[in-house]
Amino acid sequence: MGDVAYDAFLLVSFGGPEGQEDVLPFLENVTRGRGIPRERLETVAEHYRHFGGVSPINAQCRELLQALDLDLPVYWGNRNWHPFLEDTVRQLRDDGVQHALAFVTSPFGSFSSCRQYLDDIAKARANVEGAPQIDKIRHYHDHPGYIAPHADAVRAALAQLPSRMAARLVFTAHSIPTAMNDSSGPDGKRYEAQLRETAALVAAEAAPELPWDLVWQSRSGSPHVPWLEPDVNAHLEHLAEQGVTEVVVSPIGFISDHLEVVWDLDEEARATAARLGLAYVRAATPGTDPRFVAMIRQLVDERVLAHSNVRHALGTVPTWDFCPADCCVSPKRA
Structure with a gap:
């Protein structure tokens, strides 16, 4: 198998509000279709308002993108807040990208931490005519x-x-x-x-x-x-x-x-x-620790250099490059 011709890197994350006026609309996006009572949203909103209505996650995504040094152009799209994934997929198409490689800010496998992101990517592509192909990087829990x-x-x-x-x-x-x-x-x-x-x-x-x-x-x-x-x-x-x-x-x-x-x-x-x-x-989280940033570059190289047998992993719980369609389905569909 030869090298894969990816022409863009896509950071995919959860998203978060960046001001008091964003908090409830953001939480409505997160919980849409789940029938969460308004009073419950107001309770959770207070957690965000404690920090000025700003979630740290968007700033952390910006810092991570700035720290990356890739040979590919980098893009960023969120599940629940600006920049929305569908808008980013549209930008990828308009920029002529044909095949993007997506890094998701969750290392683990489950419906909410993996499959839902795959579904989000598929939905965004379906809503953008001429959207590029987008592949997700594997789990990296033991990298x-x-x-x-x-x-x-x-x-x-x-x-x-x-x-x-x-x-x-x-x-x-x-x-x-x-x-x-x-x-x-x-x-x-x-x-x-x-x-x-x-x-x-x-x-x-x-x-x-x-x-x-x-x-x-x-x-x-x-x-x-x-x-x-x-x-x-x-x-x-x-x-x-x-x-x-x-x-x-x-x-x-x-x-x-x-x-x-x-x-x-x-x-x-x-x-x-x-x-x-x-x-x-x-204890602290990795954030933009140079070893974590280097990990992302290694995961990109691992996928781009498809002929290489180098796979950085310390554990024995297996990971794979492409998830089957019936993997980590929603509990409601299981």
Whole structure:
């Protein structure tokens, strides 16, 4: 198989509001068709308004694009806010792009973190006559460029605690409905398996002598629908009951400090820890760490140089370049 002739790089992300007036329209985009009550949107809106109505994610995307040094022209499109993916696909077409390679700002496989982005890309292409072909880069949950920044961040966080050897590592990721986890990947539960492998790799590199747990954050939706548990706040309660006095919380499910990180961990979980008397440090996310940026370039080269057998991976949970149509389907369709 020869090299693939990609002629553009496309960053695809979730999107976020950039001012107070954007907050509710953004949340309406996120929840469209899900029947979320207005009062629930108002509650979540307060999280954004706490930060001036600005989600950090768009600025982080701009910083990431600026840090990239690719031989391809770069574009950016969001699922839920400007720049919208469909508008970006139209720009790709107008610029004469024939075959773009998309990097999604989620390393993991599930409906919400992978398949929904594939569906978004397909919908945007269907709505743009003459749209270019767009391929998505594989999952990168165990890539050295993802693991190393998280591991260094855990080390730096541990150094801030009174007694490093007394610490417990708590790795977090966005919770999803258990039905969505069960349908993730061809063999099911791929989302949780990838995250557990990421946690194990980061712990082994950062502090192999310390115990660790994988827990969940940012659940939403009906309380009657089962989601992955335990929640980080409930887990902190459990650790305090066990006599743990120091914790490092590492958001391994996030590539940068999304609103879910700065609100759910820096505000809510930190307050829980303070109430429990736990020494608490939240580890950083990769952001524009040079190793993470280099990882993206490596993933591009890996796909462009299709004849190459080089594949950067530290784990054993498999990843692949192209997802089958029945992979990670919506729980409603499963």
